[in-house]
Amino acid sequence: MPELERLEGTLTLTAARRWAIAALRAAGVDDAGSDVRRLLAAALGLSPAQILARPEFALLPGQAEAFVGFVERRRRREPVSRILGCREFYGRSFAVSAATLDPRPDSETLIEAALQLISAEGWSAQPLRILDIGTGTGCLLLTLLCELPQATGLGTDLSAAALSVARGNAVALGVQDRAAWRVSDLLENVDGPFHMVLSNPPYLRSAEIATLEPEVSRFDPRLALDGGADGLEIFRRLSARVLEVVGEGWIVLEVGHDQADQVAELLRWARPAGCRANVRFYTDVSGKRRCVAVRTRN
Template sequence: MKLREIFAEAVSKLRENEIMNPERDARALVSFGVGIPADRLTISSEYLAGKEQIQKVNHLLQRRIAGWPVSRILGKRLFWGREFLINDDVLDPRGDTETLIALALQKPGKFVLDLGTGSGAIGLTLASEWPDAQLVASDLSKTALDVARQNAIKLGVIQRCQFVNSDWFHSLEGQFDLIVSNPPYISEGEMALLSREVKNHDPSLALFAGPDGLSAYRTISAQAKNYLVAGGRLLFEIGHRQASAVSQILQEQGYIDIAVHQDLDRKDRVVSCRSPT
């Protein structure tokens, strides 16, 4: 079967099964299944695929139709221009989280702590952008830390990274000039509203944070000031309706220069502040 026929069939199957963006997903899945880069598919449209390649594409399509996100099927996700490995143990990094990266990069950082690192998307991006930075990446999930470690190797920054299995600050020590965190922030009330892809595929440890979704912000804010150098920065990703609640938590803890930043969709996405000391 020729590649163009495989692609056309893939698009129709996805469309029949009401998958949004069937062309985009077909491009990623066919490319992966056949082993031809996505940007070479059109130029290779007359390529004759073998039986095994066709079977592989069909298997990938079945998983997509069964509700698996493309990134989870492929086991990778692009974040801030770099490829991160992902698996069932980590949150699939979101484009919105790049808002936090853009903000962090406005001022150089050297000693960086990424709390709840998951795949390492935030901390490892900063370590990659700042060749002199030292990163401590922590998570309560040991299996998530294994993924972050693999990503650090892949990105060539492992020698500047330390991975710590910790319940927020419990097993951490040191002083940082930047603490970043995208903690769990979904409330009990919001659980029912989550899409099938999030509910069935992102680990619950990465999602839920108590009855009002703010428990991680409270715990981290109460302790972060003891781990920040004078004037050090704390950056939180937030749910888009949490800006005032999170700002208030930070204010009560004495942080200064509290500011809210929006994502590309003009939704509140990051709260930044500085150490009170």
């Protein structure tokens, strides 16, 4: 790494930022400036805006040591969210751990779709039951519970460690009395009916994972990424049983950028005789179809 510049025995914010940005760029980190602001803010207990407003502020020795440690971890491509232990999602902070997928902005498309569908059904003030399969941090279920004060929900995950993180997030957000958690392999030991079933399941092709950015391939749990040889393995398993627990309501799934039609077709074929399916697609900010929603009616 480049030498850490010291000015008359002190390290200023300007010098610290310059050194860290150079170190992260050399390691191939995109948007190094934004990452450095967040890491400096955490080391000093300031906001990113305060970091920019006080360029000549001198770091105390303990602050400088913490910051250097953060930068070294980021230089090894550990995501900022995992260094700091939290990630913002839909305007709220969620704790993350090695057992959980790092919440992505792409998944906010699923939240927007769910809220639009609930509003269109006239359910916003109703006592909805929501199921989140593969909940991880709980960010999907807990966001909806925060947005829908009358709703209750169940989050399932194969990882007990992930559910521990989700429980903590529920407490931090003040919705723990409306959220339940269960160790489950998809729909194992889950009884409906639910008004809405959500999931951001593993949908990457197994061979793709090693080619991803190190922030994903090294630090996200493979269990939350690997969708089998064609990326559709979990969708097939879900489609075989998900209609049993949703009854009349919505299934809302995050999908890979090229999977929307295939997933919709799996759900169409899975519906019981006499059950009609209304399929909708939702796009992310780049215009790619990243969410499939299916309404079943008996």
